[in-house]
Amino acid sequence: MRLLLPLLACLLLQLLPPAQAETFTVGVELQSYMPYSDVQDGQYLGYGRDLLDAFAAHQGHVFIYQPLPVRRLLSDFLSGRVDFKYPDNPRWNANLKQNHTLYFSQVAAPSVDGVLVKPQFLGQGKTRLRRLATQRGFTPWPYLDDIKAGRIILIQANQIDSLLAMALSDRVDGVYLNPQVVRHQLYNSKQNESLVFDPQLPFQNDHYFLSSIKYPEVIEQFNAFLSSQAEWVQQLKERHSISDALSGP
Incomplete structure (x- = not known):
């Protein structure tokens, strides 16, 4: 009987369907962009990590x-060196993606990009913006026509703290960034209200997605997770102080 039990166990294992859990590599941005994400000592942190970890655990995958770096992330993703890219958006670098078939998830997080100014300049309108700063690689979509026409000079920098320093020292008239990211950064530097989001200026409601070239079936699993766990996902956003899209003035 003792010899028979291991044989029965082996037989049962052979009859079970193969496990669907897999190990995947997720390419993420090497920059501080809290509350959405951060990398400290090589560890990915923030809302994105919590969301993707919860999905992986739910599905039995390992991420x-x-x-x-942002540019290399896109290159490694398109060349297949990473399995997924987060965050992603169909509009980002669309010209570089056009020869690839990409699969995008449902919205994983809302995002707002707009102009932050000193409080004394709040509500003074777009004509005041002669020099507008943003992070290198970002596209200030609502201001492209003004930039092309020369009405606004675009200034770029790699680091968010450099951009904020430009605005605080009046080297630029405003910064085009995510207000929630700026608020988090200013709070940590004890400069809470030194720059404020101006909702009277054009801004962009945007979204972050999970994308893949090789694994559309996992994207579908992620979509099912977002739908079935919608209440938990909303609580996670609130825990990380991530607000839904804003309305215009």
């Missing part, structure tokens, strides 16, 4: 996070 290995690969923090990369």
Whole structure:
């Protein structure tokens, strides 16, 4: 009987369907962009990590996070060196993606990009903006026509703290960034209200998605997770102080 039990166990294992859990590499941005994400000592942190970890645990997958500079992240993703890219958006670098078939998830997080100014300049309108700063690689969509026409000079920098310093020292008239990211950064530097979001200026409601070239079936699993766990996902956003899209003035 003792010899028979291991044989029965082996037989049962052979009859079970193969496990669907897999190990994947997720390419993420190597920059501080809290509350959405951060990388400290090589560890990916923030809302994105919590969301993707919860999905992986729910599905039985293992996600290995690969923090990369923004430009290299896109290159490694398109060349197949990472399995997924987060965050992503169909509009980002669309010209570089056009020869690839990409699969995008449902919305994983809302995002707002707009102009932050000193409080004394709040509500003074777009004509005041002669020099507008943003993060390198970002596209200030609502201001492209003004930039092309020369009415606004676009200034770019790699680091958010450099952009905020430009605005605080009046080297630029405003910064085009995510207000929630700026608020988090200013709070940590004890400069809470030194720059404020101006809702009277054009801004962009946007979204972050999970994308893949090789694994559309996992994207579908992620979509099912977002739908079935919608209440938990909303609580996670609130826990990380991530607000839904804003309305215009």
